[in-house]
Amino acid sequence: MPELPEVETVRRGLEAAMVGARLAAVKQRRPDLRFPFPERFAERLIGQRVEALRRRAKYLIADLDGAEVLIMHLGMSGSFRIEQARGPIPGAGVKNSLHDHVAFDLSTGARIVYNDPRRFGFMQLIPRPEFAGHPLFHNIGIEPLGDEFDGATLARLFAGKTTSLKAALLDQTLIAGLGNIYVCEALHRAGLSPRRAAGSLVRKDGTPSARATRLARVIRAVLNEAVAAGGSSLRDHRKTDGALGYFQHSFRVYGRDLEPCARCGGAVRRIAQAGRATFYCGGCQR
Numbered sequence: 001m002p003e004l005p006e007v008e009t010v011r012r013g014l015e016a017a018m019v020g021a022r023l024a025a026v027k028q029r030r031p032d033l034r035f036p037f038p039e040r041f042a043e044r045l046i047g048q049r050v051e052a053l054r055r056r057a058k059y060l061i062a063d064l065d066g067a068e069v070l071i072m073h074l075g076m077s078g079s080f081r082i083e084q085a086r087g088p089i090p091g092a093g094v095k096n097s098l099h100d101h102v103a104f105d106l107s108t109g110a111r112i113v114y115n116d117p118r119r120f121g122f123m124q125l126i127p128r129p130e131f132a133g134h135p136l137f138h139n140i141g142i143e144p145l146g147d148e149f150d151g152a153t154l155a156r157l158f159a160g161k162t163t164s165l166k167a168a169l170l171d172q173t174l175i176a177g178l179g180n181i182y183v184c185e186a187l188h189r190a191g192l193s194p195r196r197a198a199g200s201l202v203r204k205d206g207t208p209s210a211r212a213t214r215l216a217r218v219i220r221a222v223l224n225e226a227v228a229a230g231g232s233s234l235r236d237h238r239k240t241d242g243a244l245g246y247f248q249h250s251f252r253v254y255g256r257d258l259e260p261c262a263r264c265g266g267a268v269r270r271i272a273q274a275g276r277a278t279f280y281c282g283g284c285q286r
């Protein structure tokens with residue numbers, strides 16, 4: 001499943017190809033993915049100019065010059081690729097073309113293809129004035145890569161919370177788009193136990209502890225490093241098939257149960273928290 005850095009990498013790739021272009025043709029191969037496509041999907045998009053491509057949590061948001069915004073979500077297995085020459089769907093000779101579900105032909109001559117083998121992704125059109133209050137977006141927490149994300153914000157979000165730090169960081173109504181992998185990695189780098197109460201990072205007067213400040217800084221660093229790694233994988237991909245969306249990372253604790261901790265040499269443990277696997281080192285995460 002793409003996590004926030006992957007989605008941000010996709011956004012940057014699509015932004016370069018789509019912003020400023022008009023949608024000259026839209027082809028869809030089935031009536032639905034996870035949800036039905038909007039009615040008259042192609043008709044509502046054709047002729048629209050893409051003015052900006054934003055990200056909110058793990059949603060990609062194309063601002064169109066008409067009255068609507070196009071929302072795209074990659075689900076479990078969605079990816080985009082950019083083709084410079086147009087062809088019919090399925091693209092001749094393109095692997096996985098069976099799972100190419102949508103193609104946007106741009107006024108620039110490029111074609112953006114959405115591929116999704118498991119079809120948990122979806123696309124939606126929302127009238128611009130309804131965007132902020134839309135059910136998909138009105139209850140989403142703050143962006144961990146946004147300017148307002150710091151120790152003081154974490155303190156405000158976590159004050160009085162007895163739930164675990166892991167669960168609080170994964171709570172999408174508090175912080176947007178932070179997933180299991182990067183929460184495990186950030187907690188390891190910050191030296192904080194995933195089992196510690198979230199509220200323990202907040203001083204009695206509501207100000208952030210040094211731990212909260214460190215955690216906020218580390219979360220940004222871990223995400224930014226992954227985005228940077230995605231950027232380099234993006235450049236590699238462009239040389240080959242133009243696919244955007246997935247890249248290999250090396251993680252310090254995620255998926256490394258029973259391996260030695262890179263920092264203290266202790267054993268990385270795997271536990272279950274709220275039904276999700278948590279990887280951490282009991283030796284150096286307190």
Ligand code: ZN
Pocket residue numbers: 261262263264265266281282283284285
């Ligand atoms: Zn350790």
